[in-house]
Amino acid sequence: MDFFSVVDHRSSAARLSEPVPGESELARLLEAAARAPDHGHLAPWRFIVLQGASRDRFADTVVAARKVRTPEAPAEALEAERQKVRRAPMIIVVACVTQPDHPKIPEIEQVLAVGAATQNLLLAAHALGYGAVWKTGPAAYDPRVKASFGLVASDHIIAFVHVGTPLAMNPIRPPQLQGKVRRG
Ligand SMILES: Cc1cc2nc3c(=O)[nH]c(=O)nc-3n(C[C@H](O)[C@H](O)[C@H](O)COP(=O)(O)O)c2cc1C
DSSP, X not given: OOHHHHHHHOOOEEEEESOOOOHHHHHHHHHHHTTSOOGGGOOOEEEEEEOHHHXXXXXXXXXXXXXXXXXXXXXXHHHHHHHHHHTOSEEEEEEEOOOTTOSSSOHHHHHHHHHHHHHHHHHHHHHXXXXXXXXXXXXXXXXXXXXXXXXXXXXXXXXXEEEEEEEEEOOOOOOOOOSOOOOO
C-alpha cells in the first residue's frame, strides 16, 4: 500500500477480534512507531504490549483505579469498564517518560514526539491490514494506572492503542482543512 492510500483510508476500528499481529508484525509496528521525529533523540516513548492475562490484569487495574476515583460507581458501570478493556484482543500502551527539566527540549516536544509515534503505529497497523483505535479516558491520567506500568506521575500515558482484526470500522471522514495558504 502506498503512503497516501494508507493515510487516506485509515479510520478507527469500531470492533476488533483475533487474530492480532504476530511477533514479526508487532516488531514492524513498534519500529515504525519509533521512527517518529524526536527532538534531541530522547526516545521518550515506551510501548507496553498487553494480551491475554496481562490485558486482563490491566482491566483489573483500571477497575480498581476507577473504584478509588468514584467510590459511588455502581457495580454494573465497573463491570462495563472491565469488559471494554477485555474486548480488546491486544492493547499497546504508549507512554511518554518525560524529562520535565530537560535543558533544551521542552516537555511538550517530548509529548508530541510520542504522539507522532502513536500516529505512526496506527498507520503501520492499517498498512499491515489490522484495525486499531487510539483510546485514552480517565484511566490514562490516573496515577495508579501509571504506577502499574512503572511510570511516575510526571510521565504521560499518551494512548491505549487497541489492535486486532477489524470487524467494523468507523467511516472514513473527509479531511477538515483549516488555515490559509499564503504563497507570497
Ligand atoms: C489524544 C487522543 C485521544 C483519543 N481518545 C479516544 C478515546 O478515549 N476513545 C475513542 O473512542 N477514541 C479516542 N480517540 C480517537 C478519536 O476519537 C478518533 O480518531 C476520532 O474519532 C476520529 O475517528 P477516525 O480515527 O476513525 O478518523 C482519541 C484520539 C486522540 C488523538
